[in-house]
Amino acid sequence: MDTINFSDIFKSSFLEKTSSFSIVDSLIGLLVAFAVGLFIYAVYKKTFSGVIYSHTFNISLIIMAMATALIIMGISSNVLLSLGMVGALSIVRFRTPIKDPMDLVYLFWAIVAGILCGAGFIPLAIIGSILIGLVLVLFVNKITIENPYLLIVKYTDAAIENAVENLVKNQAKKYSLKSKSVMPGGVYEVTYEIRVKEQDSQFITDITDINGVQSAMMLSYDGNFTA
Template sequence: MENVNFSDIFKSSFLEKTNSFSIIDSLIGLLVAFAVGLFIYWVYKKTFSGVIYSHTFNISLIVMSMATTLIIMGISSNILLSLGMVGALSIVRFRTPIKDPMDIVYIFWAIVSGILCGAGFIPLVILGSILIGAVLIFFINRIKVENPYLLIVRYSDRTIENPIEHVIAEHSLKHSIKSKSVMPGDDHEVTYEIRIKENNMSFINNISDMKGVKSAIMLSYDGNFTA
């Protein structure tokens, strides 16, 4: 009977994985992932155009890049570990709502950068990140798109509908009725989507001063509106 000692068992499992692990390559990959994450952080901060800037979300983009790099480094040299990692990640449920579509772009950018850094494609991730950042900065900061506004008017006298339409048409480039409702007490509420001229919103005072108008509210509209 052949004798099997503890060193033979230890050598067959742990040492083989340790010998195949390169500290220098891992540090390079993690440092590049951190640098790319910082670049994503900077681009996100420069191009943010939402309502409330989330610093914690921006920091998570850096960590996401580095964590993805670690995962790719770990599973690239071990098939069994890769299968186990896929099974573990498949049960994770991310329940944080993403309201701005651009946030999904930055999340995907951070994940892809981490994958490339973990796989060793350093020049590709650097070149791709520079080009993506330049495109985002150019299209978001340099090209201005006039977002429409929502004008919500509540009134009790139906005879002022035409005067309201006249004031809106005079001070807007384009307008259309999005909704109209009748409330208890013969109150009416109409919602207009309008594009104003040169950001001049002084006409809302003229509408609110009309006899029979109870309220006039102007809201910025970027495609997501919650009543």
């Protein structure tokens, strides 16, 4: 009768997985993922063009690159583990809204870098990250973009609508009527989408100088408007 000892119980699973695990390769992959994450961190901080800079989001890019590399290392040598990991990740729901499309670019960049580092394609991860970083540094905040504005004008006489529209037509590079409404008391409100010439601040003052105009307000927005 054959006897089963402690090592025979784990020989087919635990010991085999441990013997195929390379601590050196894993440490190299994680360190490279950390270095690439720091590079992404620096590029994001340099190219950030918003108003409120989120340091926690930037830190999460480093952690995301390392965590993705760790996951790829774990599932690369085990098919069953990879299927289980896909099922586990499918129930994760991210509730944080991403308002800036460039934030999605950085998230995708961190994930891709982590995948490459975890799969052992370290030269590709380094070269690709350097090229992506150069493109972002050279183009983001270096090209002047004509951001659209919403011009909201309130006036009390319908007859001056043509005067307002003519001034908008002459002062703005492009414009389009978004909405028009009449409020109680005979107050009219009209909304235009405009692109002003070289951030002309005098434009809004000229509109308020028109007789009958109660108020004029110009807001920057991202192109989405619901009347």
